[in-house]
Amino acid sequence: MSLRETVNSVDTNAKRQACMELINEDYNKLGQYKMGEVQSRNIMIIGRTRTGKSTIKLLLMDPRNVPDEMTLKSGTKDPQFQTFHIQQQEVVLNIIDTPGLFERSNVESDIRPDEAILKGIQLCANMEITKFHAICFCVALTSGINAQDVEAIEKLIAFLGDEIMNNSCLVITHCESKDEEQRNRLKLELEQDTFFKKINPFFKLGVYFSGSLNSDDYKHGNESLKNQYLTISDYRKKLLDLFIKIEKPFPISEMIISQIRQANDSVEQKTVQLEDEKQKNDELQSRIKELQEKYLKEKCLADDLRVKYEQQERLVTDSRVTHGQREGQLKNLQEKLQQKDNIIKRREKCQAQLGNDLKKIIEMEEHQTKKLEDNCAKLEHYNYELNQKFTSLNSQCYTHPVQSYSVQPYSVRPYSVQPTIQDVREILEKQQRFIKAFKEIHAAQDCLTKTLREIIVELSSVIENS
Ligand SMILES: Nc1nc2c(ncn2[C@@H]2O[C@H](COP(=O)(O)OP(=O)(O)OP(=O)(O)O)[C@@H](O)[C@H]2O)c(=O)[nH]1
Ligand SMILES: [Mg+2]
Missing domain, CATH: 3.40.50.300 (P-loop containing nucleotide triphosphate hydrolases)
Known part of the structure; x- marks a missing residue:
């Protein structure tokens, strides 16, 4: 048999089968990561x-x-x-x-x-x-x-x-x-x-x-x-x-899945929005907290201010009361000043009155002095006349003896000649006039004294009131 004939005559199928039997045997015994459809x-x-x-x-x-x-x-x-x-x-x-x-x-x-x-x-x-x-x-x-x-x-x-x-x-x-x-x-x-x-x-x-x-x-x-x-x-x-x-x-179906995806997307969007909102909410919360803290601080300040304000108000009220009292006191002082003014005016008036009265008194005194001087002059004259009379009577006393009469008028020198009854009567009349003049002077002085007393009383009452 030629080589060609020998090669062509080999049973390939049998050989493959024999190989595969060996492989299968090996895989079944030693094969790793065997796969099976599930x-x-x-x-x-x-x-x-x-x-x-x-x-x-x-x-x-x-x-x-x-x-x-x-x-x-x-x-x-x-x-x-x-x-x-x-x-x-x-x-x-x-x-x-x-x-x-x-x-x-x-x-x-x-x-x-x-x-x-x-x-x-x-x-x-x-x-x-x-x-x-x-x-x-x-x-x-x-x-x-x-x-x-x-x-x-x-x-x-x-x-x-x-x-x-x-x-x-x-x-x-x-x-x-x-x-x-x-x-x-x-x-x-x-x-x-x-x-x-x-x-x-x-x-x-x-x-x-x-x-x-x-x-x-x-x-x-x-x-x-x-x-x-x-x-x-x-x-x-x-x-x-x-x-x-x-x-x-x-x-x-794809449609349902895409719908679901869309719905889910919107859910996710909403979730994102929700997260945003949550974040904003958190920020707001922290802002609210900050504001609350600020508010509390400001409230404390406001409370302090209120307390201070109340204190000030109390002070104002107190000072208003004090002011009122001071005003009252001022009013009282003004009234007293007014009274003093009045007193001064009255005093001035009294002083003027007194001045007038004193002037009158001085005038009266002067008048009285003048009157007295007149009376003195009259008396001197009268004394002179009396002396004359006595001198003439002295010279006649040996021819018209009368009962001795011991009359010794004022500032008349004693004499040894006895005056007649007529002389005595004249003297007596003159003496009576003299006495009358003195009584008038006395009455005027009384009047003057009375006026002075009244002025003094009035002045003392004015001084007491002031
Ligand atoms: N005895 C008994 N207890 C169960 C049974 N199923 C659930 N429980 C009890 O119920 C509890 C809740 O059960 P889960 O399986 O977590 O309930 P779930 O429906 O998954 O709850 P969520 O995930 O919140 O919706 C468990 O911890 C168990 O104690 C059951 O068949 N028998
Ligand atoms: Mg569960």
């Missing part, structure tokens, strides 16, 4: 806050999980995306755990249901998940179904359309201690429930139960944990069976 199931869990959504996720992962102790505060803040592989089934579960609808938080800002649903779908779109195999609507046995659940389902249908019903189921949580009889009774009760009647058609995939190892029983190591484990394992299996068997997922 199917994925996208599951979204939604429902009111604290109904047990995150706990369902834990149950699906591992039925031995024990949830944290119950609190009223919401747990999941943002949608959570997690992927699990069901080993025997070559199925991958993409679980989207959403924040609770009608969330209760510390800041009292309820997340609106549409917002929470939107966030979940947006997250799926971001993860290139554009179809859902199941939407698990979660309600807790402990809190039942209410108007908020109805509202949430209506919103979901409004977003995604009626078709979503084919891929929706209801999951009742907190049922780890319920036996089959109790569950059936529960189902019957549900059928009678007003709210459930409204949403029942939505759950075309049916009603399922869920639960978890009770944290209190776990804490106390109660025997009931075993039964709970068995029950929740059944729930888990039923749920997983459901997810695995769903072959027709609900597609989220």
